[in-house]
Amino acid sequence: MDMKEILTELTPLWLQLFLEAQQQGTLYSGTPITQLPTYETFKNGGDFFKKATVEYCVDRFITLSLPVPDRQQAGWDGVLSKIFGKNKELTTEEIKLRGKEKRFCELLLQALLRTKINYEEEEWIALMQKMKFCDGKAVKMRYHSFAHWPLGFFVKQIERRVKQKGASAKLKNYLGEMLSWDDFQGNPKYYGWRTNMEKLKQNIQEILMEGSSEKPEVLPYYLNEExxxxxxxxxxxxxxxxxxxxxxxxxxxYITSANGGKPTQKFLKTAKGLVDAFKKEPFKETIQEWLQAVTNMKEERVDTERWHYYTFLNTTNSNLLKGMVWSMVQFHDTKTLSILANLAERCYRKIPGVGPAAASVGNACIYVLANSRGLEGISHLSRLRLRIKQANTRKLIGKYLQEAASKLGVTEEEIGDLSVPSYGLTEGYKEVLLGEYTLQITLQSNGKVLQQWIKPDGKPQKTVPTAVKNDSKLADKLKKVKLEVKELQKTYAAQRDRLDRTFVLERQWTYENFEKYYLTHGLTAVLAQRMLWILHSKEQEVSALWRDGRWEDIQGAVVQMDWEQVKVSLWHPVYAETTTILAWRERMETLEWQQPIKQVFRELYLLTDAEVNTRTYSNRMAAHLLKQHQFSALASTRGWTYSLMGAYDDGRENDIAMLHLPERKLKVEYWINEVATDDSFNDAGIWYYVATDQVRFVREEGGEPIPLVDIPKIIFSEVMRDVDLFVGVSSVGNDPEWRDNGGLPQYRDYWQSYSFGDLTEVAKNRKAILERLIPRLKIRNVAEVDGKFLKVKGKIRNYKIHIGSTNILMEPNDQYLCIVPARKKEVNTDKVFLPFEGDRGLSLVLSKAMLLSEDDKIEDPTILSQLHY
Structure with missing residues (x-):
């Protein structure tokens, strides 16, 4: 075919389509090339015109991939090169344009090969030979090989012809020869980013077997062993x-062909047929074992001469795993769904300097959970949305939950209630019979699970009975029970977090639904029966707690109401009088009633005069120095989105941690600034520290700032509580070693002022608890609350423990005492009644106070060396 004839017809159309592609961003994931106006001319141009265009795309791409001298030696420069002339040196702009033209050739080639083109065998073989000829051997092409071509589309073209007219001996010989090429041998690490050579081998083999009564041979397929x-x-x-x-x-x-965000019906149908060929239970157990193995895998560190990096799954193996997960959509048993949920969580866990370990596999797990029968898969999704940090993944899960809620005709929060499994518990308790022994399982309000063995004679036994260990059936049953215990602990933690976030939603339940999904539910009853609720009716509104199977008010009197007319909501101190709050605190302490989340002792954040004056923003939590990674992780667990900032030049010097409240049609912004100092970043280039700025509330649409006085009290209080938590946990002022380990010299004053400065609302609340708690403890004669400190008289020295940061000064000269909290508590405070779970700072203050009250018994040489003058 004469190139001049091709150019005469193609030149104007080619240039027009190329210009459209640049204007519409087609080369960079913009408007698809098939939707551009001029493409219709190519698509409808007939076989001859389309074949000519395909050949031109191939030739042009080959030419553009050559070094300049080789390109000119090839005999022609193509359409765009004529504009430049035949200079041997190309400018930067010309080189960029060549790159754009190459990308354009790729896209047009792929689009045309998806259409029907009646290729003769000789024409197809000629194209294959041309592409093989430029395989980096006969011609010196750069960064391109045979495997890079869209070979799958080419093979589909000849596959159509063979089905209609059969294959000649010449074609079969050529196809057989192709299978012997190096590109098709072994299991190379890299197949090229446009095709999978292994799948292509199978397609070619099927063409060779066309018309034969024999089934095509299944070629071996082994996974990459990286x-x-x-x-x-x-x-x-x-x-x-x-x-x-x-x-x-x-x-x-087949499953390695998995691509896209979710499987097609064709993929699912074909995968099901392949799965059905196996024996069901052995297949399922094998896949479960393989999926569990990925969940337990750790990323591997690879060291080079200059740097190190981490790997998890090889790319091709990851794609196969994705298809494997999709193929499990037909299984709906508890074990499979549990394994998939755990695998999803593992795949979203970040690898240092890389990101999520295998996000596409995690998305596949979410798809299968969302499409499982019943509500068990949805229950796992509800839990995962609270645990996974990536905003786009939480959004994807939210989409599936919304779809499930729509199908059932309920709200998304209601489907969260519906989908909580009870695990066979009755208000947190159940018994499992294993042979002649009974295992008693009790879920406590702190989320821990007590397991007690009972002998046949009714007496307790501390360890697993030998009779259970030695019986394979009982041992398998016990293994399942242990797995279930782990799952119920995770579910309980997720529901506790969900309930904690319910405050801002101000939900109300009918008494019937509240009783069913909370008060008497096997798992959530453990939460609900330790919380304070408001019972609403037409006649009255009563705050009450559930105790001994009945509702009691603040005085302990039994509450009687027309329960069919009652609605229930969570009690929050922002709407209560101070006297009522104090009275409920007194009652909780009298009952020694520990709440799973902080409620009666919850911090309140009311508008200050300064915030009224600034009108649309709050500086209450500004000018703090935070550990960025710790802040990011904590913000994510509270439902905020935030992008880490680094030393690389991405144009950002600040960012915004954002909380979306779609029910209120607003967003919350916490402004964060980078702290760019020498060497204050990790191997991935992420800054260790950031500085905080203002908090704003803006409208979801348009981003218009909202005056703080217009924000509902409970929303303002809960948001500021989150921000106070971020500072209280992530501030460098909480780190007793930060100052001595280098820190940042310019922020030494901040460390000192935060470590021993004014108390935040969290710390003020902690102080109020200590004032009531200390008189009941054995250290009451040597410890007292004084201002912002808990003072402790030791045998060697006297101490001041800051109630906020938990850092310590020693009297009389305010010498700093560094005590680094151990992973294991140095002093056991488990027997000390605390009215709520989750305040590690309060536990640290008490632990340090108890340790220092008997400082003459301290054996740690690091601490002892600091105690003497």
Missing amino acids: DAWGRMINQTIKEKKEEEQVQWFAYFR
């Missing part, structure tokens, strides 16, 4: 019988 998972599976397959291996190879070959 990661431990691939090595494990390959070893497992090699140990199986030959007929089983063939089944697994066919399965692997």
Whole structure:
């Protein structure tokens, strides 16, 4: 075919389509090339015109991939090169334009090959030869090989012809020769980013077998052994019988074709057929074992001469795993769903300097959970949304939850209630019979699970009975029970977090639904029966707690109401009088009633005069120095979104931590600034520290700032509580070693002022608790609350423990005492009644006070060296 004839017809259309592609951003994921106006001319141009265009795309791409001298030696420069002339040196702009033209060739080639083109065998072979000829051997192309071409589309073209007219001996010989090429041999690490050579081998083999009564041979398929998972599976397959291996190879070959955000119906149907060829239970158990292995895998560190990096799953193995997960959509049992939920959580866990370990696999798990029967999968999604940090993943889960809620005709929060499993518990308790022994399982309000064995004679036993260990059936049953215990602990933690976030929603339940999903529910009853609720009716509104199977008010009197007319909501101190708050605190302490989340002792944040004056923003939590990674992780657990800032030049010197409140149609912004100092970043270039700025409330649409006086009290209080928590936990002022470990010299004054400065609302609340708690403890004669400190008289020295930061000064000269909290508590405070869970700072203050009250018994040489003058 004469190139001049092709150019005569193609030149104007080619340039027009190229210009449209640049204008519409087609080259960079903008408008698809198939939607550009001029493309219709190419699409409808007939076989001859389309073949000519395809050949031109191939030739042009080859030419543009050559170094300049080789390109000119090839005999022609193409359309755009004529504009430049035949200079051997190209400018930067010209080089960029060549790159754009190459990308344009790729897109047009792929689009045309998706259409029907009647290729003759000779024409197809000529194209294959041309692409093979430029495989980086015969011609010196750069960064391009045979495997980079969209070969799958080319093969589809000839596949259509063979189905209509059969294959000649010449074509079969050529296809057989292709399979012997180096590109198709072995299991290379890299197949090229546009095609999967392994799947292509199978397609070519099917063409060769067309018209034959024999089934095409299933070629072996082994996983890449760059990661431990691939090595494990390959070893497992090699140990199986030959007929089983063939089944697994066919399965692997198909599922590795998984692509896109979710599977097509064709993929699911074909995968189901392959799965059905196996024996159901052995197949499912094998896949469960493989998925669990990925969940337990740790990323591997790879060291080079200049740097190190981390790896998790090889790319091709990750794609196969994604298809494997999709193929499990037909299984709805508890174990499978639990494994998929745990795998999703593992896949979203970040690898240092990389990001989520395997986000596409995590998304596949979410798809399967969302499409499982019943509500068990939805329950896992509700839990995952609270635990996963990535904003886009939480958004995806939210989408699935909304779809499920729409199907059931309920709200998203209601489906959260519906989907909580009870695990067979009755208000947190159940018994499991294992042979002649009974295992008593009790879920406590702190989330811990007590497991007590009972002998046949009714007496308790501390360890697992030997009779249970030695009986394989009972041992398997016990294994399932232990797995269930882990799951119920995770579910309980997720529901506790969900309930804690319910304050800002100000939800109300009918008494019937509240009783069903909370008060008498096997799992959530443990939460609900320790919380304070408001009972609403037409006649009255009463705050009450559930005790001994009845509702009691603040005086302990039994509450009687027309329960069919009652609605229930969570009690919050922002709407209560101070005397009522104090009275409820007194009652909780009298009952020694520990709440799973801070409610009666919850901090209140009311507008200050300064915030009224600033009108649309609050500086209450500004000018703090935070550890960025700690802040980011904590913000994520509270539902905020935030992007880490680094030393790389991405144009950002500040960012915004944002909380979306769609029910209120507003967003909350906490402004964060980078602290750019020498060497204050990790190996991934992320700054260690950031500085805080103002808090703003803005409208969801338009981003218009909202005056703080217009923000509902409970919303303002809960948001500022979050921000106070971020500062209280992440501030460098809480780190007793920060000053001595280098820190940042310019922020030494901040460390000192925060460590021993004014108390935040959290710390003020902690102080109020200490004032009531200390008189009941054994240290009451040597400890007292004085201003912002808990003062302790020791045998060697006297101490001042700051109630906010928990840092310590020693009298009489205010010498700093560094005590680093150990992972294990130095002094056990478990027997000290605390009215709520979760304030580690309060536990630290008490632990340090108890330690220092008997400072003559301290044996730690690091502490002892600081005690003497």
